[in-house]
Amino acid sequence: MRIRNGRRYRFIGTKVDQAVDYTQNGTYEVSTTGAFTIHGVTQNRTLKGQLIVKDKAISISSDFEVALTDHKIEVPKIVFMKIAQVIKVKARYQLTPYNR
Numbered sequence: 001m002r003i004r005n006g007r008r009y010r011f012i013g014t015k016v017d018q019a020v021d022y023t024q025n026g027t028y029e030v031s032t033t034g035a036f037t038i039h040g041v042t043q044n045r046t047l048k049g050q051l052i053v054k055d056k057a058i059s060i061s062s063d064f065e066v067a068l069t070d071h072k073i074e075v076p077k078i079v080f081m082k083i084a085q086v087i088k089v090k091a092r093y094q095l096t097p098y099n100r
Contacts, residue, residue, distance in 0.1 A: 009036070009037060009038040009039075010036075010037050011034055011035070011036045011037075011045070011047065011091075012034045012035050013032035013033060013034030013047070014032075014034060015032065016030045016031075016032050016051065017030065017031045017032055017033070018030045018031065020051055020053070021053075022053055022058065023053075024053065025053055025054050025055065026052075026053055027050055027051070027052050027053075028050065028051045028052075028053075029048070029049075029050060030048070030049060030050070030051045030060075031046055031047065031048045031049070032046070032047055033045070033046045033047075034047075036066075038066065038071040038073070039071050039072065039073055041070070041071040041072050043070060043071070045064075047062050047064055048062065048064070049061050049062030049063070049091075050062075057094070057095075058094075058095040059092070059093060059094050059095065060091075060092075060093045060095065061090075061091065061092050061093075062090075062091045063088065063089070063090050063091075064088075064089050064091075065086050065087065065088055065089070066086065066087045066089055067085060067086050067087075068083075068085050068086070068087065069085070
């Protein structure tokens, strides 16, 4: 995934913390804990979101905030007043089966 300035970010979580019946259509409030990295700075985070099962397709959405200082992102002084110190992130994923 990419953010505006072209630098990469990623979140690596190992599992969904709540029970989900992947065989039944439904919407589930879920969370997962993992390593969130921006600009080479990694922090452990618990992200909350919705997992949707619909006709065997699985999608996940999550909205969360990231403080620039948490990842040592410095805003140039010339644009200090134009950029928020906390960024709102909206993540949307469509999952597909992993074929070995």
